[in-house]
Amino acid sequence: MSDVTTITKAGSVSFSPLSRSEYEDFLYHEAALLDEWRLDEWYELFAEGAIYEVPTAGSRDDADSAAALFYIADDHTRLRHRVERLKKPSAHSEWPRSDSARLISNVRILGGGESGVEVGCIFTTYRSKNDITDLFVGHARYMLRVIDGAIRIVSKRVFLDMNSLKPQGRVSILL
Amino acid sequence: MATALVTARKSGRWIQDDRQAGLFKVSRDVFTSPEILELERALIFDRSWLFIGHGSELKEPNDYLTRKVGGRELIFNRDRGGEYRAFFNTCPHRGAMVAREKCGNALGFKCFYHGWSFNNNGKYATRTPAGVYPENFGKDGSLDLAAVPRLDSYRDFFFVNYDPNARPLVDFLQGAAEILDLVADHSPNGMEIVGGAQEYSIRANWKLLVENSFDGYHAAETHETYFAYLMKAIGEGEVTAALDDLENASRGLDLGGGHGMVEGRAPWGRPIGRAIPAWGEEGKAEIDAITKELVERVGPERAARIANRDRNLGIFPNLVMNDIMAITVRTFYPDAPDLMNVTSWALAPVGETREARKRRLDNFLEFLGPGGFATPDDVEALESAQRGYAASQFAPWNDISRGMLKDQPASDDEEQMRTFWREWNRRMEAGL
Ligand code: FES
Ligand SMILES: [Fe+2]
Numbered sequence: 007m008s009d010v011t012t013i014t015k016a017g018s019v020s021f022s023p024l025s026r027s028e029y030e031d032f033l034y035h036e037a038a039l040l041d042e043w044r045l046d047e048w049y050e051l052f053a054e055g056a057i058y059e060v061p062t063a064g065s066r067d068d069a070d071s072a073a074a075l076f077y078i079a080d081d082h083t084r085l086r087h088r089v090e091r092l093k094k095p096s097a098h099s100e101w102p103r104s105d106s107a108r109l110i111s112n113v114r115i116l117g118g119g120e121s122g123v124e125v126g127c128i129f130t131t132y133r134s135k136n137d138i139t140d141l142f143v144g145h146a147r148y149m150l151r152v153i154d155g156a157i158r159i160v161s162k163r164v165f166l167d168m169n170s171l172k173p174q175g176r177v178s179i180l181l
Numbered sequence: 182m183a184t185a186l187v188t189a190r191k192s193g194r195w196i197q198d199d200r201q202a203g204l205f206k207v208s209r210d211v212f213t214s215p216e217i218l219e220l221e222r223a224l225i226f227d228r229s230w231l232f233i234g235h236g237s238e239l240k241e242p243n244d245y246l247t248r249k250v251g252g253r254e255l256i257f258n259r260d261r262g263g264e265y266r267a268f269f270n271t272c273p274h275r276g277a278m279v280a281r282e283k284c285g286n287a288l289g290f291k292c293f294y295h296g297w298s299f300n301n302n303g304k305y306a307t308r309t310p311a312g313v314y315p316e317n318f319g320k321d322g323s324l325d326l327a328a329v330p331r332l333d334s335y336r337d338f339f340f341v342n343y344d345p346n347a348r349p350l351v352d353f354l355q356g357a358a359e360i361l362d363l364v365a366d367h368s369p370n371g372m373e374i375v376g377g378a379q380e381y382s383i384r385a386n387w388k389l390l391v392e393n394s395f396d397g398y399h400a401a402e403t404h405e406t407y408f409a410y411l412m413k414a415i416g417e418g419e420v421t422a423a424l425d426d427l428e429n430a431s432r433g434l435d436l437g438g439g440h441g442m443v444e445g446r447a448p449w450g451r452p453i454g455r456a457i458p459a460w461g462e463e464g465k466a467e468i469d470a471i472t473k474e475l476v477e478r479v480g481p482e483r484a485a486r487i488a489n490r491d492r493n494l495g496i497f498p499n500l501v502m503n504d505i506m507a508i509t510v511r512t513f514y515p516d517a518p519d520l521m522n523v524t525s526w527a528l529a530p531v532g533e534t535r536e537a538r539k540r541r542l543d544n545f546l547e548f549l550g551p552g553g554f555a556t557p558d559d560v561e562a563l564e565s566a567q568r569g570y571a572a573s574q575f576a577p578w579n580d581i582s583r584g585m586l587k588d589q590p591a592s593d594d595e596e597q598m599r600t601f602w603r604e605w606n607r608r609m610e611a612g613l
Contacts, residue, residue, distance in 0.1 A: 028419065058554055062377045072539035074377035075527045077552030087413070091406040091554055098403065099557035135562065138384075171381035171551050172522060178557035 007170050014156040023115050023123040024157070029150065030113045032157045033127055040180050045089045048180070052153060053158040058085050060177055063166040067147065091178070099178040104135035106179055112145075122151035122160045129164075133179050140174040142181060143167055196606040197578070198599070204585035205599050209573035212386035212566075218518050218611075224612035225498050225605065226251045227343045232500045232512050233257050233267060233474060234520060236337035237286070237373035237531070244299055246284040249522075252514065255329060257281050257339065260302040261288065262318035267329040267341050268303050279326065290326070299326050336365035337372065356436030360494045363487050364504050368530030369478055374510070375527040375542065377551045383513075385563035386570075387499065387521040390513050390589075391601055392560050394501040395493035397431065397443045397592035403562055407554040410547070411449060415457045423448035431582065439497030439604025441597030447491040449506040449548070452529075452541040454488025460540055467537055489550050495597065497604050502528075507545035509574050519567050525550060 039048040052058070059077040061069040071079035080088060095101045096137075112128040124147065133144040144167045149160040164181045171177070196204040211217050231251045238246055238257075245258030247270055254270040256279070270278045277294040280287075289306060291298045297307045303326035305319040320322070331342035333350035338361060340350050351358055365372055383390065393399070401408065401424055412420045423446055431445025449459035454472045456465040476484040494502045501511040508528040513521045527545050529538060548555045569576070581602065584594025 045183065062379055069377070071542060072535050073375075074378060075375050075378050075542060075550075076377065076546060077379065077550055079546055084543075084547070087410045088554070091410065096405045097558065099561040136568075154419055169380075171379070173382045173384070174522075174551075175383055176551040176557040176560050178552075 023118055024152070026113060029115065029123075029125045029157070030110075032150070033110045033113060033125075033148075036159075037110050037129075041106050041108055043103060045092055045180070049086060049089045051157075051159050052082060052085065052162075053153055053160050054082060055161055056082050056085070057161045057163075058088075059162070060164045060166070060181060063168045063170050065165060067163075067165065069165075071093075072179055077171075088180070097178075099176060100135075102135075104133050104179060106134070107132045116147075122149045124148065125150055129181070131179070131181060133174075142174060142177070144181075146181075187444070195609065196602055198603065198606075200585070203582060205581045205585055205602070206578040206594070207581055207602055209570040209577055209579060212388065212570050213518050213573060215518055218515055220609055220612065221515070222252065224608050226514070228347065228608070229498050230331075230333070230340040230342050230347065230350050232496075232510070233332070233339050233341045233524075235372070235374045235510070235528070236265075236334065236339065237371070239265065241286060243286045243288055245280060245287060245290075245301065247278075247280050247282065249514070251343060253343075255341070256280060256290070256326070258301055260300075262302075264302075265332065265334070265339065266302065267332040267339075268326040269329065272297055273305070273324045273326065287466075297324075303328060303600070336361050338365075353438060354496065355433075355438040355440060356439070357440040357494060357496050360442060360492065361502070363492070364494075364502060364508060364528070366483075366487055367475075367504075367508075368478055368532070369474060370531040372508075372528050373531045375529050375538070377527075379525040380518070380523070381551050382520060382522050383526075383560050383563055384520055385560075385567040387513050387515040388517055388601075388605070389563045389566060390521060390523065391495055391499065391501075392581075392598050393563060394503065394511065395433075395441060395443045395495050395597045396595075397433070397445070397493075398595065399559075399562070400593075403558050404548075404555045406558075407548055408448075410554055414459050415448065415450065420448040433590040433592050433594045433596040434599040435596060436494075439601055440495060441492045441600035442492055443592035443597055444490050444492040445592045446489065447505060449491075450540075450544060451488065451491070452537060452544060454484075454505060464536070466542060467534065471537075493592075495601060497601060503549075506548055509539050509545065509549050525581065528604075 012026060036051055044077050058080045059071055059076060061076045091097045092100055109130045110127050114126050116124040116126050126145060126147050128145050133140050146166045147163045150157050195208045195211050233250050234246060234257050238525045239259045242259050242261055242263040245256055247256055256268045256270045258266055259480055270280055272292040274277050274295055274297045277292050279290040279292045279299060287301060289298055300306050305324040329341045330345040333340055335350055335354060336360060408420055434442045436442055454466040472488050475488055491505045499512055503509045509525055510528050511525040513523040515521050529541055546553055550556050550568055581595045581598050584590035584596055590596035
């Protein structure tokens, strides 16, 4: 894999993304890590300084975590703690662990720039706990970058295409 | 329903309140019975002041929002003259909702079904060809949007009441009014609801969230993972010192009217008055400036209470205002005995800098809400208790006795919950 962005002399940015199927494979891999609760490996997919955000259901793509209330607006450090927390039995909402299955579809390369290549997808995530299966539906926007030969997440923003968290109640799993 | 009501009439069936012995019990039937829920709708929700919104949500004349309050779809708006109003969001013709967006700015409302129109003061304003209806059709006001019987406000917090004879809001609030003052006084510029509401449901009885919202007892146990995070962020000593201090320096208070509060000093940072190392020099300087302004405006003693005390306020029956690591305003309604719908907002000073707002929202999200490090575990606890109540025939009582024999119960006692339950019981028994 080669680096995906080059900055031209004039200062404009051009980018040569990887193929869609390479990004698709990456997203499938990420989904599998989450479904299998391999959370440390999942965290390793994030680049230093990365963010992970989930705005409130129905938010627009330009939602800003410094101006609006989200569900989750983690920087890299807080995401580390989220992962640490989820590994403990004292994270009661996820103990015993819920079962989950993620479907990823409609993967598209949306653009790119200095910080990486923007990739979008649609997801449906089933989460089962206490004999109840809840469904999360939405789209995700990734900023991906090749670092040391591997795709890394610079930012992941998860938009729930739902009116509210009824009946799901919480986003205690990683979306 | 008839048999349930007959047996329910016996006093002491729902609550055992033995002040002498220091024992307080709540029947688990009150969390599972559909008959109780029917009674609550009639005797509690239809007769209490219910939060409809904050003044900041309707900044300009003609602004409106739509919201479900106490089981009814409402429009909360300002008319052309800027006056605040509340209407039932149902067309006087045949019932469709006349406003179907969450919020907006409109001179009037037009029903999409057959096109009837209304000014934003509720007046019927439909043009119809002559002869279709009688000449004086609607002149008696019967075709205007139905107004909610009562709308009142205190410090920009707006409430409705479905009981036309309800006493004024400020009388209803009793000791909770001065706590709302403490929250409203955070800023010289007024307070505002931050964009983005968290709307979610919990598969548990609504009264379990009343208890949980000012339950200092569960914090260290249920939220161990949050405090572990906090220790990393601000240091272990700070956290354990504050938690150990709960017993001496905190209070659980009966504010009258079923309203209760816990107040103390928690270990987390506060966007007003209590910086933490993670916010850096700049953050600390900004918070010092905020505190300085506060001291100048309200005096050192009141400023210390506003800035450096954490408080969880419960206004009967279902408004929570927690002035803690951020300010959350939360209200919730039952859909069924074992299902509630929750709406949570963040309240913040008008004119806060982007950096301060970001710190506040980060603080909020670390603890609160469906993706926080704490609230999901509360939800799990409530849902778990609700499942346990299926055995109420054999395990019939909840215990709420903690600290009952103390002169001044602490925030990890249960006095504030007893306050709620006594008022709940008084209204339920008086209504039968
Ligand atoms: S129901 Fe509104 S115009 Fe007919
Ligand atoms: Fe809690």
